[in-house]
Amino acid sequence: MNQSTQSSLLGLSLAELTEWVKQKGQPAYRGQQLYQWIYQKGVKSLSEITVFSKQWREEISDVPIGRSVIHYRSVAPDATVKYLLKLADSNIIETVGIPSYKRLTVCVSSQVGCPMACDFCATGKGGFVRNLEAHEIIDQVLTVQEDFGRRVSHIVFMGMGEPLLNTKNVLAAVRVLNQDVGIGKRSITISTVGIRDRIRQLAQHKLQVTLAVSLHASNQRLREHLIPSARSFPLADLVAECREYVKLTKRRISFEYVLLAGFNDLPDHARELAKNLRGFQCHVNLIPYNPINEVDYQRPTDEQIQAFVNALEQQNIAVSVRYSRGLEANAACGQLRASRVGDVVALKN
Numbered sequence: 001m002n003q004s005t006q007s008s009l010l011g012l013s014l015a016e017l018t019e020w021v022k023q024k025g026q027p028a029y030r031g032q033q034l035y036q037w038i039y040q041k042g043v044k045s046l047s048e049i050t051v052f053s054k055q056w057r058e059e060i061s062d063v064p065i066g067r068s069v070i071h072y073r074s075v076a077p078d079a080t081v082k083y084l085l086k087l088a089d090s091n092i093i094e095t096v097g098i099p100s101y102k103r104l105t106v107c108v109s110s111q112v113g114c115p116m117a118c119d120f121c122a123t124g125k126g127g128f129v130r131n132l133e134a135h136e137i138i139d140q141v142l143t144v145q146e147d148f149g150r151r152v153s154h155i156v157f158m159g160m161g162e163p164l165l166n167t168k169n170v171l172a173a174v175r176v177l178n179q180d181v182g183i184g185k186r187s188i189t190i191s192t193v194g195i196r197d198r199i200r201q202l203a204q205h206k207l208q209v210t211l212a213v214s215l216h217a218s219n220q221r222l223r224e225h226l227i228p229s230a231r232s233f234p235l236a237d238l239v240a241e242c243r244e245y246v247k248l249t250k251r252r253i254s255f256e257y258v259l260l261a262g263f264n265d266l267p268d269h270a271r272e273l274a275k276n277l278r279g280f281q282c283h284v285n286l287i288p289y290n291p292i293n294e295v296d297y298q299r300p301t302d303e304q305i306q307a308f309v310n311a312l313e314q315q316n317i318a319v320s321v322r323y324s325r326g327l328e329a330n331a332a333c334g335q336l337r338a339s340r341v342g343d344v345v346a347l348k349n
């Protein structure tokens, strides 16, 4: 727990690492070596860096790089892997690796828990602990990359937490993931439930990342029912801010819409949604509800889902359905929660 005196090295740029080695009385080229061993070789401790002299390695062996420990790993039949990662302060977060033929996507957490308390989301039911540091976000990607033994191609901030309540660290992590880990900005998606002014602020950064906004309802009344923060940041204001984002960034937004049978999944809801999004450069991503224990929403049938898709398409809205991966590992959208650790420990014993 000596992190207060020495912050972690993961997250520092090549220039910053070079500065760090120089402060330790080492030649500048050691900075380049350190950079390679941290970002390319993925060392977990400085004592593993064999190009450094034994004596110097011993001197710096206590300095944390900032890597987590895999506490538990479970593989779903569709090859999606869920990890519980243990942080330096013993908090546990979840990360998911989602492989396909061409891609390896990592679903990263931005907070330990989440304060938004959306009614259908397991993470929200578990409460909020703290924001993640930038290195704790970067670490998740390196961990999945190493475990799969192949390059990560895509990152989605759709794990635990609300990224725009932790914008500073999320953006710091995005910078490193892009520049130092080598993941294209356009392959990084930040998903938010919408926090007043934060989408506008994000637009100022003119990043090439993709923005996904969790709408989930076609009108204010339904949205308030699902998302407590919708009371103080109404749907109309959120959509207006999204329109500004598109204007400023010239980038399309992806709207996420969880389909809850009989609640927000009727063709009338689709038409109402389309009305709200008229003239918008956007895309709607439907997520059939993934069941969690605490609430009794239902997933709609395939016919109901298709009827919703058809109704949106009739209104000229681009739409896709996200059939969540990893359901069997409790790793699908909305099923992530730290409190499962208790179960997991029991399983391991």
Ligand code: SAH
Pocket (backbone or CB within 6 Å): 118, 120, 121, 122, 157, 158, 159, 161, 162, 163, 191, 192, 193, 194, 212, 213, 214, 256, 257, 258, 287, 288, 289, 290, 291, 292, 333, 334, 335
């Ligand atoms: N806080 C961010 C990231 C959350 S997780 C956000 O709200 O966008 C990513 C997506 O999964 C969000 O759209 C979230 O609303 C959705 N989700 C949460 N619980 C779900 C569930 N039980 N079934 C399906 N999708 C869910």
